[in-house]
Amino acid sequence: MLLVLFLVLIVLPFILSGYWIRLITMVFMFAVIAKSIDLMMGYLGYVPFGNVVFFGLGAYSAGIGMSHGLPFIVAMLLGILVSAVVCILFGTPVLRLRGHYFAVASIGLNGALMAIALNATGLTGGAMGIIFPVISLPPDMINKVFYFSMMLLMLLAIGINVLIIRSRIGFAIRSIKSNEDAARSLGVNTTFYKTATWVISASLTSIAGAVYGYWMSYISTVDVFNVMVSVTSILMVLLGGVGTILGPILGAGIFQVLSEVIWSQFLELHSGILGVITILVILFLPRGVLTGLREMFQARALSRKAVKTNE
Amino acid sequence: MSKLLLEAKEISVHFGALKAVEKVSFDIRQGELIGFIGPNGAGKTTTINLLTGVYRKSYGQVLFQGNDITAITPNQVARLGIARTFQITKPLVGMSVEENVMAGALFGTAGRNLSVKAARQKAAECLDLTGMNEKRDFPVSKLTVPDRKRLELARSLATDPTLLLLDEVMAGLRPKEIDESLELIKTINEKMNITILFIEHVMRAVMSISQRIIVLNTGQKIAEGNPKEISENPQVIEAYLGRKYMERRSTDGE
């Protein structure tokens, strides 16, 4: 069934209009950000409210790199390097603490880096942002290129997710989440694995940021260091199902579509409605749509069984 | 005499003004089976914590196979070959019994070279040894207390330790289970050649299998010797039963 879906996704950009292609590209992008966050949230148990900082670092690294003549791929890799370094410097001391501190600290990290980007006008253009080199292709080609780029990135994220679950790093992460003291007593170097997980999460987000920058051709601190991005991504994870492979993607899809609908119909009530929906999801579907659906089917199957045995 | 495995030299840890463990020294030799006893609150678990690097601020020195391990972290201690169980079991919740033991195999002393598949194999061996094989797919939440203790033991065995520190593995067990546990500990010590230091309150267990016993009271070592010596040691008796009992015993005569 997934294969069918996959084929459909490949064919879509050739049938749909630019608006829809861009919408789905955004869904892919948020799917990547959401999956990166779920790596920390669902598997490790640490919620990085400020993970958007890596989106910003990726976007700015790409922008600054390209404005100095670097090809996109190199600039993007630069972004990954910068993000990884930040993770290691910041993560090693802060990941030793409990989740609360990490959550707050990550917001602070984002804010600090945003402020630095805003003020280091010489390097980053300050409040004026950065313009990316123009891509000399017709607009619908551009749409398709970025559609497939983001899709590829999303597939990469899924692949990394699967690899991690089945591997030794997956065991390490899960045991840290289950009982950190016990994990340590077994020989798990918890600081290393926590930081490593964050580095992976950051790198994926950073790539997304770089690609986004190139796609939009223009970035500014307010867009790419916007805490709303990671908070809404966390929401997407919750919506779709924490700790599942497809959950964050589903959540991204539902959220983006909803967001578009609300934006176009109820612009003034946009944030309010988002807030209300969040409240409703948390109160009534606390484990996300995917898990909720699964449980619903299980319950129905069980009751059907009960009816059968009674007959 | 066999090789010196672990040396604890005047190890201490203070929690504020409380001297939880104060200047405790002892040696452990390769292959020994040592009982570690003392009244509640004597500092036995704290000592194990000290040995395994749980406390950031401690005093004294701990040598393992000749190397100073006083300042290293718990995961490094485990890597070197010292495994421990917890008094209040700490199973990896959310993972199955088998996965718990696999975690031990993957990160223990030989972990670096083990593939996930090989780890599963090793886990199966440890589960077999502790009689938990049938429950290997159980989620941890479904286990009874004795099962949890068995899981903890299997898991620490999976790390392939040289020295095993057990913390009250028999608490809450019924007599038959205690006997099984005793057999298991002896097997691990004699057949698998793992040195064991075990904290226990069940006296008959300690007396029956320990080669040597170390006694702690209010953070200090008060006695060390073979089971017979310990059972007749006046300070030990006093620690457990109180001074009045001691005095009564000596005035009544033996």
Add this chain to the structure above:
Amino acid sequence: MLFEIVLNGLLLGGLYTLMGTGFSLQWGISGIINLAYGGMMVLGGYIAFALHRFINLQPIISTIPAAIVLFFFGLLVYNYLLRPTIKKGSFFVTVIMTFAVELVIENFMLLVWASDYRIITSPYSSIGFDIAGFHLPLIKALIFGLSMLCVFLVYWFMNKTKTGKSIQASALNPAGARFIGINVEKMYMYNFGIGCAIAAVAGALASNINAFSVVLTGGLLGKVFVITVLGGLGNIWGAALGGITLGLVESIGTITVGPEYNEAVGLIVMVIVLVFRPRGLIGKKFWDV
């Protein structure tokens, strides 16, 4: 010159202490990181502003109705939104819930007042004293005094009244508190409400000297984080230390690097503190004085 910087820093610090107290209360005792705190402050400011505008209520007095409204709002939010969430899910989901509340508050304010900046001007806005060659506006001194009064009231309430002590007990040992008949859930609820009320007072007071708008909520939240992290959680002295430190840092910052960098400096200081002393300067676990 130095005197002016220090004085400004201290005066600002008073307000920051009040800000930090409410947030710290909610985090330290009710265990909730209230992402809606910034919004609540601004809402308090708007209510005070509206009362001043339409019924000509003295701006200082108008902090009281603002506090009352937000107190009850806090009770409702805690009871119907936060408590069920805490029961069901993890800590972080609760934080997201507060974020959702923030979204609703912001949208509400946007609808009613748009994003224009407002400020309350009153008869005392222009009165000032001249001390040691430096002009001290009366309003700043008033705000400092009122902030300190408010903090003192909270301290008195938490330590000298039955309810206050019950709240502390609920935080320190919920099981024990229940055992002696304290309705722990209610205490957490009151505590949350009080925190919201404090936010409103802080916002209402600040609206007298600073232009405010919905736009500022994020920055205010950031400031409150910095104060709490600097000083440590759940502790009036911590909030005070954090508040005054931030006040001084900003005061120095305004003169040296310029007001635009203020947010950056505060956040950078917080990051540094988190890295080297994550418990804050005097972090204690609960509402401990």
